[in-house]
Amino acid sequence: MRELTAPARVHVNDSENLTDMIVRNASEDPNAVVFRRKVDTAWHDVTAARFLSEVNSLARGLIASGISPGDRVAILSRTRYEWTLLDFAIWSAGAITVPIYETSSPEQIHWILSDSRAAAIVTETPDHAAAVVELAGQLPSLQHVFQIEGETVAAAEGMVVLDSRGSSVPDTAVEARRASLSAESLATLIYTSGTTGRPKGCTLTHANFLAEVANVTRQLDGIFARQGCSTLLFLPLAHVFARVIQLGCVYQRVTMGHSADIRTLLDDLASFRPSFILAVPRVFEKVYNGAVQKADAAGKGAIFMRAVDTAIAYSEAIDRGQIPLRLRSRRALYNALVYRKLRKTLGGRATHAISGGSALGSRLGHFYRGIGLTVLEGYGLTETTAAITVNLPHQTRMGTVGLPVPGVSLRIADDGEVLAQGPMVFGGYWRNEDATSDAIDSEGWFHTGDIGHIDAHGYLSITGRKKEIIVTAGGKNVAPAVIEDRIRAHPLVSQVMVVGDNEPFVGALVTLDVEALIPWQEKHAKPGTLTEIIADPDLVAAVQSAVDEGNLAVSKAESVRKFRILPVDWTVEDGQLTPSMKLKRSVVTKEHEHDIEALYGRR
Numbered sequence: 001m002r003e004l005t006a007p008a009r010v011h012v013n014d015s016e017n018l019t020d021m022i023v024r025n026a027s028e029d030p031n032a033v034v035f036r037r038k039v040d041t042a043w044h045d046v047t048a049a050r051f052l053s054e055v056n057s058l059a060r061g062l063i064a065s066g067i068s069p070g071d072r073v074a075i076l077s078r079t080r081y082e083w084t085l086l087d088f089a090i091w092s093a094g095a096i097t098v099p100i101y102e103t104s105s106p107e108q109i110h111w112i113l114s115d116s117r118a119a120a121i122v123t124e125t126p127d128h129a130a131a132v133v134e135l136a137g138q139l140p141s142l143q144h145v146f147q148i149e150g151e152t153v154a155a156a157e158g159m160v161v162l163d164s165r166g167s168s169v170p171d172t173a174v175e176a177r178r179a180s181l182s183a184e185s186l187a188t189l190i191y192t193s194g195t196t197g198r199p200k201g202c203t204l205t206h207a208n209f210l211a212e213v214a215n216v217t218r219q220l221d222g223i224f225a226r227q228g229c230s231t232l233l234f235l236p237l238a239h240v241f242a243r244v245i246q247l248g249c250v251y252q253r254v255t256m257g258h259s260a261d262i263r264t265l266l267d268d269l270a271s272f273r274p275s276f277i278l279a280v281p282r283v284f285e286k287v288y289n290g291a292v293q294k295a296d297a298a299g300k301g302a303i304f305m306r307a308v309d310t311a312i313a314y315s316e317a318i319d320r321g322q323i324p325l326r327l328r329s330r331r332a333l334y335n336a337l338v339y340r341k342l343r344k345t346l347g348g349r350a351t352h353a354i355s356g357g358s359a360l361g362s363r364l365g366h367f368y369r370g371i372g373l374t375v376l377e378g379y380g381l382t383e384t385t386a387a388i389t390v391n392l393p394h395q396t397r398m399g400t401v402g403l404p405v406p407g408v409s410l411r412i413a414d415d416g417e418v419l420a421q422g423p424m425v426f427g428g429y430w431r432n433e434d435a436t437s438d439a440i441d442s443e444g445w446f447h448t449g450d451i452g453h454i455d456a457h458g459y460l461s462i463t464g465r466k467k468e469i470i471v472t473a474g475g476k477n478v479a480p481a482v483i484e485d486r487i488r489a490h491p492l493v494s495q496v497m498v499v500g501d502n503e504p505f506v507g508a509l510v511t512l513d514v515e516a517l518i519p520w521q522e523k524h525a526k527p528g529t530l531t532e533i534i535a536d537p538d539l540v541a542a543v544q545s546a547v548d549e550g551n552l553a554v555s556k557a558e559s560v561r562k563f564r565i566l567p568v569d570w571t572v573e574d575g576q577l578t579p580s581m582k583l584k585r586s587v588v589t590k591e592h593e594h595d596i597e598a599l600y601g602r603r
Helices: 020-028 048-064 081-092 106-116 126-138 159-168 171-179 206-219 240-252 262-272 281-297 301-320 325-345 362-371 433-439 480-488 514-523 537-551 585-591 593-599
Strands: 003-005 033-039 042-047 072-076 096-100 120-123 144-147 156-158 186-191 201-205 230-233 255-258 276-279 352-355 374-381 386-390 409-412 417-421 446-454 460-465 493-499 506-512 560-565
Touching: 020 048, 020 240, 033 048, 033 081, 042 048, 048 081, 048 159, 048 171, 072 081, 072 106, 081 096, 081 171, 081 240, 081 255, 096 106, 106 126, 106 186, 106 201, 120 126, 126 144, 126 156, 144 159, 156 159, 186 206, 186 240, 201 206, 206 240, 206 386, 230 240, 230 262, 230 276, 240 255, 240 276, 240 374, 240 386, 262 325, 276 281, 281 301, 281 325, 281 352, 281 362, 281 514, 301 325, 301 362, 325 362, 362 374, 409 446, 433 446, 460 480, 480 493, 480 506, 480 537, 493 585, 506 514, 506 537, 506 593, 537 560, 560 593, 585 593
Parallel strands: 033 255, 072 096, 072 120, 096 186, 120 144, 144 156, 230 255, 276 352, 352 374, 506 560
Antiparallel strands: 003 409, 033 042, 186 201, 374 386, 409 417, 417 446, 446 460, 493 506
């Protein structure tokens, strides 16, 4: 199938904007618990009426500070309740939100504030504020630096100051700002993290978000419209994926919490007990790998692997439409012994999860559905306001990224690139006409840069990035993501990058997951540092088994012939990964030029 359109279920009116939903919630059900806010170790309910009041208070403070309609206001913070509060307050003041990852370097922060010409920024901590204040002299547009928590520093002012300033501004001023917004008003500039070059600002309107949120939550009404539905948001709100879920929850009055610290995430999940979870594949891989390690350490590795095989077989039987009685019985046994405990680590209540960012893989997808947590893979980019395809709770096809979201048209170009149109697709990049014309063709199709295909049932599969296709010396085209996803699923593997452009064969650089490596070393009585252990024959053999598993997904010409284990890992902080955990291939290639040369016997 080369082209497919899914009719929109919800159409956005010209006069709508994103603040309408919080006004509507407070009017129709003021006592509805729309948030649970964590204070110290306890969760406190926030009603629709209270949330609107807090938003209005901050919006008045922004107006009193001199923020004008159309001004850009940046947020530099981890995911937390105040982030969502600020997002709606900025819109209520008629302004535009510019999210910045809290892990961003000073150079990245400077670029985003400079390119967006932000008038103000709200930082999370004194350290963030101090970093921005240092840059302020180079940013003539930046007039205010506000701070969420801690003591104020230099020119930074706390949110309490921002809030108190609003006392002189009447409610009618906020109402007028809201009324000035339309569906086509710019809502946010999200700077794509990018794997090369400077980030580009994606211009997303209120209409883009509303079309996405209304249609996706209607398509997934079995998740968003259930009684007592809730979720705990822990992915970065600077990313469009988490941002859309945030808006979807407010739109559907799903109770939402925020978890800002990965170190307390499992405790937060246990106490919040969400009914569905939003995560990237690496989170699901880590949960699975952690369970494997724990079972091995307790001497129950064989039992756990039988439970894994049973879960996968059970899920595959669901697809066939017939589950043998013996398999049902085995599944019930392992549910009592294994699956229930696994689900409990995610809060014990969740029946579904939504995954995006990269491929989860069929095996892991079948495993999670088999234990009672159906992971719905979707696909989208910042430029498409997150999802343009998604698997549905009762229409899940493992290994695909699902069916088109209502309102989306997909086309597969002659070279295999996925093209998209629809009300969720952005209008262009901020102050960058050349990049816009490169991305959107004369017919209005957005070129995603991803290679894929649509099957006879309308499900989209992504097989790689167009710019990442490797062409070996023998002329074989290789899509790295296919094999990398399979290799990375191994408990010992943290990251992997396939190489081989213009080379005689395909190779790979592999990094290890230290959290998994330490118990492996203890179990096999193999002490030593990371640098010392990477040459150990048993460890090499374990990684070889991961590579062998990955090679099963590709032809012989595309398979990894040689690999090199590195004595380092790649991280967001060190610059080899984007905040959404995608490899910066050019960075890794430059940093490990000698290792790549060694793979091919040139060193």
